Amino acid sequence: MSNIIDFSEGIYYAEFEIPMIAKTIQLLTNMLPVKIAYAHCDIPCGIYDVHHMQMAAHTVIRMTQMIEETEMTDQKHAMHQIARLTKIKEEHAELLKQELRVLWADYFKDEHVKEYPNLHDLVFKTMKLASKARQDIDMDIAKDLLSHTQEIAEIFYKTKGVKSIRVKSVYPTGLDIVLHTS
Amino acid sequence: MQVLARFLIVGTSMDPTFPPGTYVLTSSLPYLFTIPKVGDVVVVQSPRDRKHLVKRISRINENGYFVMGDNEKESTDSRHFGLLKRHAIIGKVVYILTLPKHD
Numbered sequence: 001m002s003n004i005i006d007f008s009e010g011i012y013y014a015e016f017e018i019p020m021i022a023k024t025i026q027l028l029t030n031m032l033p034v035k036i037a038y039a040h041c042d043i044p045c046g047i048y049d050v051h052h053m054q055m056a057a058h059t060v061i062r063m064t065q066m067i068e069e070t071e072m073t074d075q076k077h078a079m080h081q082i083a084r085l086t087k088i089k090e091e092h093a094e095l096l097k098q099e100l101r102v103l104w105a106d107y108f109k110d111e112h113v114k115e116y117p118n119l120h121d122l123v124f125k126t127m128k129l130a131s132k133a134r135q136d137i138d139m140d141i142a143k144d145l146l147s148h149t150q151e152i153a154e155i156f157y158k159t160k161g162v163k164s165i166r167v168k169s170v171y172p173t174g175l176d177i178v179l180h181t182s
Numbered sequence: 183m184q185v186l187a188r189f190l191i192v193g194t195s196m197d198p199t200f201p202p203g204t205y206v207l208t209s210s211l212p213y214l215f216t217i218p219k220v221g222d223v224v225v226v227q228s229p230r231d232r233k234h235l236v237k238r239i240s241r242i243n244e245n246g247y248f249v250m251g252d253n254e255k256e257s258t259d260s261r262h263f264g265l266l267k268r269h270a271i272i273g274k275v276v277y278i279l280t281l282p283k284h285d
């Protein structure tokens with residue numbers, strides 16, 4: 001029986017005591033088309049972070065600021081400038097959603113939701129805020145988006161078992177960013 | 183549902199039991215006579231993209247089957263996409279045809 005490895009009930013390794021049987025099975029099954037079964041992992045590295053998400057929220061704030069500050073004296077120039085700023089605002093709100101989607105779908109697990117029961121609601125509200133930030137030029141919404149993102153960042157670090165701290169960012173927004181300290 | 187199918191395993195979520203490159207034989211026949219049970223290695227249809235996945239049943243309750251990769255750290259499974267219904271289970275892995283060769 002030494003060649004039979006029982007991995008789980010009813011699954012046997014191909015090298016039987018009688019190699020003939022194994023060979024026959026191999027020959028017969030060679031006629032079957034090969035399909036792919038994915039022993040699947042979206043990202044087989046466990047690398048998740050909340051940095052990009054926060055940077056994107058700061059960018060949305062900064063773009064909103066810059067749109068509001070755009071001088072309308074030279075209309076052609078102003079339109080061009082606003083188009084450029086809006087494009088970046090759109091992209092970063094979407095980037096934030098993408099980063100959050102990955103965290104929510106691939107990183108956060110049942111045990112995290114049990115520990116932080118507001119997590120689903122928080123993610124849902126953040127997604128909605130990111131969409132609103134795209135639709136409007138509204139600083140309150142942009143700031144609310146950042147504050148929700150920071151809350152998620154803090155939960156993320158807690159699930160990683162590290163301490164986090166809110167520090168003033170080095171960005172022109174002058175607002176905080178959540179970093180881990182240990 | 184296929185009586186007999188040959189699958190090539192791609193990916194590392196069933197390591198070390200079924201390393202990538204392993205060929206296995208699956209069958210839907212065992213589940214005509216018995217119900218899937220905890221510990222069974224099964225080929226399932228992913229609820230996300232309909233791809234075939236190979237996973238092990240780790241829990242069963244009234245709402246469905248919770249499947250996981252043996253290599254928990256590198257597996258996207260029921261921890262992410264939730265419980266699977268019975269019809270998502272395509273077949274049981276019944277036989278290992280060949281394991282990948284190592285140099």
